[in-house]
Amino acid sequence: MNVPRFLRLALLIALALPLTAQKSVFVTMPCPPDLKAPSVRCGTIAVPEDAKLEGGRTVDLNVVVIGATHPTANAVPLFHLDGGPGIAATNAAGFYAGPGGMYKETRDIVVFDQRGTGGSNALHCPAIEHRHPLDDMYTTADVIACRDALRSRADLSRYSTEVAASDIDRVRSALGYAQVDLWAISYGTRLAQAYMKQFTTRVHRAVLTGFTPLDYRAPLYHAVNAQRVIDLILYECQRDRTCSARYPNLRHEWQSLLHALDETPVKIETASGTKVLRRGPFAEALRSFLYTAAAQRQLPFLIHAAASGDFAPFLAILPKGASPFADGLYLSIACSEGAARIKGGEVAPVTNGTALGDYRLRQELDACAEWPKYAVPEDFYTPQKASPPVLVIAGSMDPVGAPEWSDAYCTALPNCRLVTIPNLGHGPFDLDVWTAGGCFDELSTAFYKDPASLDPSCVKRMQPPAFK
Numbered sequence: 001m002n003v004p005r006f007l008r009l010a011l012l013i014a015l016a017l018p019l020t021a022q023k024s025v026f027v028t029m030p031c032p033p034d035l036k037a038p039s040v041r042c043g044t045i046a047v048p049e050d051a052k053l054e055g056g057r058t059v060d061l062n063v064v065v066i067g068a069t070h071p072t073a074n075a076v077p078l079f080h081l082d083g084g085p086g087i088a089a090t091n092a093a094g095f096y097a098g099p100g101g102m103y104k105e106t107r108d109i110v111v112f113d114q115r116g117t118g119g120s121n122a123l124h125c126p127a128i129e130h131r132h133p134l135d136d137m138y139t140t141a142d143v144i145a146c147r148d149a150l151r152s153r154a155d156l157s158r159y160s161t162e163v164a165a166s167d168i169d170r171v172r173s174a175l176g177y178a179q180v181d182l183w184a185i186s187y188g189t190r191l192a193q194a195y196m197k198q199f200t201t202r203v204h205r206a207v208l209t210g211f212t213p214l215d216y217r218a219p220l221y222h223a224v225n226a227q228r229v230i231d232l233i234l235y236e237c238q239r240d241r242t243c244s245a246r247y248p249n250l251r252h253e254w255q256s257l258l259h260a261l262d263e264t265p266v267k268i269e270t271a272s273g274t275k276v277l278r279r280g281p282f283a284e285a286l287r288s289f290l291y292t293a294a295a296q297r298q299l300p301f302l303i304h305a306a307a308s309g310d311f312a313p314f315l316a317i318l319p320k321g322a323s324p325f326a327d328g329l330y331l332s333i334a335c336s337e338g339a340a341r342i343k344g345g346e347v348a349p350v351t352n353g354t355a356l357g358d359y360r361l362r363q364e365l366d367a368c369a370e371w372p373k374y375a376v377p378e379d380f381y382t383p384q385k386a387s388p389p390v391l392v393i394a395g396s397m398d399p400v401g402a403p404e405w406s407d408a409y410c411t412a413l414p415n416c417r418l419v420t421i422p423n424l425g426h427g428p429f430d431l432d433v434w435t436a437g438g439c440f441d442e443l444s445t446a447f448y449k450d451p452a453s454l455d456p457s458c459v460k461r462m463q464p465p466a467f468k
Contacts, residue, residue: 023173023174024045024046024047024170024171024173024174025045025046025174026043026044026045026063026174026175027043027044027045027046028041028042028043029042029043029044030042031064034094035064035093035094035097037097038067039066039067039068039069039097040064040065040066040067040093040097041064041065041067042063042064042065043063044060044061044062044063044119045060045061045063045112045170045171045174046058046059046060046061047059047061047115047166047167047170049115049154049155049158050155050158051163051166057155059115059120059121060119060120060121061112061113061115061120061167061170061171062088062090062112062113062118062119062120063090063110063111063112063171063175064090064093064110064111064112065108065109065110065175066093066096066097066104066108066109066110066111067104067108068104068105068106068107068108069101069104069105069106070105070106071106071107071108072106072107075106075107075108076107076177076179076180076181076204076205076448077107077108077109077110077175077177077180077181078103078104078107078108078109078110078180078181078182078183078448079110079111079168079171079172079180079181079182079183080092080096080109080110080111080183080184080188081114081168081182081183081184081185081188081189081191081192081195082114082117082184082185082186082187082188083185083186083187083188083210083427084117084186084187084325084326084329084330085114085116085117085161085187085191085329085330085333085334086116086117086324086325086326086327086329086330087117087187087324087325088113088114088117088118088119088120088122088324088326089111089112089113089114089117089118089188090111090112090113090118090119091118091324092111093111096109096111100441102441102445103183103441103444103445105445107181110171110175110180112171114164114167114191114329115158115159115163115164115167115329116154116159116326116328116329116332117326117329118326121153121154122326122328122329123150123154123156123159123326123327123328123329123332124326124327124328125142125143125146125150125326125327125328125331126146126322127142127145127146128142128143128146128323128327129322129323129325129327130322130323132270132272132275133281133285133318133319134270134275134276134277134278134281134282134285134318135275135281136281136363137281137284137360137363137364137367138363138364138366138367140366140367140370143331143367143370143371144370146327146328147328147370147371147372150328151372154328156328156332156371156372156374157372157374158374159328159329159332159333160332160333160336160337160374160376161190161191161194161333161337161380162194162198162376162377162380164191164194165191165194165195165197165198165199166198168180168191168195168199169195169198169199169202172202178202179201179202179203179204180202180203180204181203181204181205181206181207181448182195182196182203182205182206182207182208183206183207183444184206184207184208184209185208185209185210185427186210186212186400186401186426186427187212187333189208189209189210189211189212190212190213190214190216192206192208193208193213193214193383193384194214194380196384196387196388196390197384200384200386200387200388203387203388204388205388205389205390205391205447205448205451206387206388206389206390206391207390207391207392207393207444207447207448208390208391208392208393209392209393209394209395209427209428210395210398210400210401210426210427211392211394211401211405211406211409212400212401212405213383213405213408213409214380214381214382214383215381215383216338216405217338217339217341217342218334218338218339218364219334219338219339219360219361219364220338220342220346220347220350220361221350221402222287222356222360222361222400223287223350223351223354223355223356223357223358223360223361224350224351224354225398225399225400225401225402226286226287226290226354226355226356226399227353227354227355227356228399228402229290229296229397229398229399229425230254230286230290230299230355232397233290233296233297233299233300233397234250234251234254234300236467237250237300237467238250238251240467242466242467243300243467246300246304246467247300247301247303247304250300250303250304253303253304253307254303254307256307257303257306257307258279258283258355261277261278261279261282262279265277265278265279266311268311268315270315277311279355279357279359280356280357280359280360280363281359282314283355283356283357283359284356284359284360285314285317285318286299286302286314286355287355287356287360287399288319289317290399290425291399291400291425291426291427291429292425292426292427292429292430293397293423293424293425293430293434293464293465294430294433294464294465295317295425295430296397296425296464297464297465297466297467297468298317298468300467300468301313301467301468302314302317331367331368331371332371332372332374334364334368335364335367335368335371335373336373336374336375336376337376337380339364339365339368340368340373340376342361342365347361383409383412383413384413385413386414387413387414387415387416388415389415389416389417389447389451390410390413390415390416390417391416391417391418391419391443391444391447391451391454392406392409392410392416392417392418392419393419393420393421393424393440393443393444394406394407394418394419394420394421394424395420395421395423395424395425395426395427396420396421396422396423396424397422397423397424397425398424398425398426399425399426400426401426403420406418406420415451417447417451417454419443419454419456419459421439421440421459421462422459422462423462423463423464424440424462424464428440428441430465433465434462434463434464434465435461435462435463436458436461436462436463437462439458439459439461439462440462442458443456443458443459
C-alpha cells in the first residue's frame, strides 16, 4: 500500500509520543444481544494503567453510548457513575435504553465500567465473591490468594478514585464532548465529587443520590447507620395499625432473637449444606438487604418468623450466586481510602449497642491488613469549594449514607440543592412498587433542564409499599 509521506510521518510521531500525550480513541465493537439497537454504540477506550509510566500497560475501558431519541445540537451527554466500588456501570445500560428513556430524550447517555469492574479489567476475587452469605466475609487465605493473583496483571495502586476520575475525562475527550452531566449513586457520588474537583469546568450539572462524602471511611459507620434505619422501621411498624396488630411484641422479639444468636448459634439447612447461623453474618445479611423501602417493609415479618424459630423467610432473602462486586477493586479503594484512616478508638462508639456490632468492621480491617495500599493525597478528602449546579436526592431511610452528610455537603457548597424523600432507602432501586415512584426521575430530568425552576412538590405524593 502506498501511504502518503505526510501520513507516514504523522504515524511515526504518534507512535513516538508517550501514551500520556496520546489522545484516547473510542474503538467500536459489537454490542451484546440485549443492547443491539441502531442508537446504541459499544466499544473500548484504552487508557494508561499508570499515566506516569511511559510505554506501560493499558486498560481497555468498556463503554456503551446510548444515542439520543431526538438528538439536539449542543446537548450535554449524561455520564452514569455507579456504586460499590466494584459495580459495573454498564449494567445500567438496559435501563437507559428502555424504561429510563426520559434521560436520553435529547442527549446521549454514556455508561462505562470503571477500571477494575465489568469489562474494564475486572479485579475479581472468585473465592470471596462466591462465598455463602452465612460464612465469614473474608478469610486471610482467600484475601492473600486474590491479592497475589491480581498482582500478576494489575498494579493495584493505580485503581483509585482519583485515577478513575481521570478516566472519566479521557472518556469524555475520546467521545468528543466538551462537557458532561453526571448521575451518580452511592460510591459513584464520591467519584463524582473527585471528578468535579479535578475537572470543575467539564461538568455541566450533577445529580447525586445515596450520597457519601469524600472523607467517608467505609465501613466505619455501617453498623450505626443501619441501626438508625432498623430503629425507625420498628417505630414505624408500631405506629402502623396493621403492622402493630400483626407484630405486637416486635421490639422484644428482635432483642430476644439477637440475644439467642449470641448465646447459641443456630444450625440450619441450606442448598449449600448445613450452616451455622451466627449473629455477625445474620446482621450483615439484614443490613445489606435493607437498601430499599420494599425490603425494609419486610423486616417485621422476618424478625417475627425468625424469633419463632422459622428462618426460611430469612434464607429466602439471601442473595443467590456470586456477588455483583469486583471485590479486588472494592478492597483496593476501601482499604486505602477508608480503612487505613480508621483508628482503633473510633470503633466502639459507632458499633456498641448495634445489631451488627463490629463484625463487618473487623472482617474488613483484617482483610485490609493483607491488601496493598496506595498513598492518598490529604487534599483528596477536602470537600470541593466550587461546583456546577448539583442536586442531592437523599433518602430518609438510607442505611448507608446518613442524611446529615447530604445536608452538610449541600450547605457548604454553592449551587447545591437538597431534596429528601421520606422512606427512600439507599437509592431508586424499588420505585416501581411505590405510589408516584416516577417522581424521582422527574426531579432528575427537570434539574438537568433547568435547576432554577426545580419543583419538588411531587415528593409529597410518593408512598412506599405497605408493611408485609
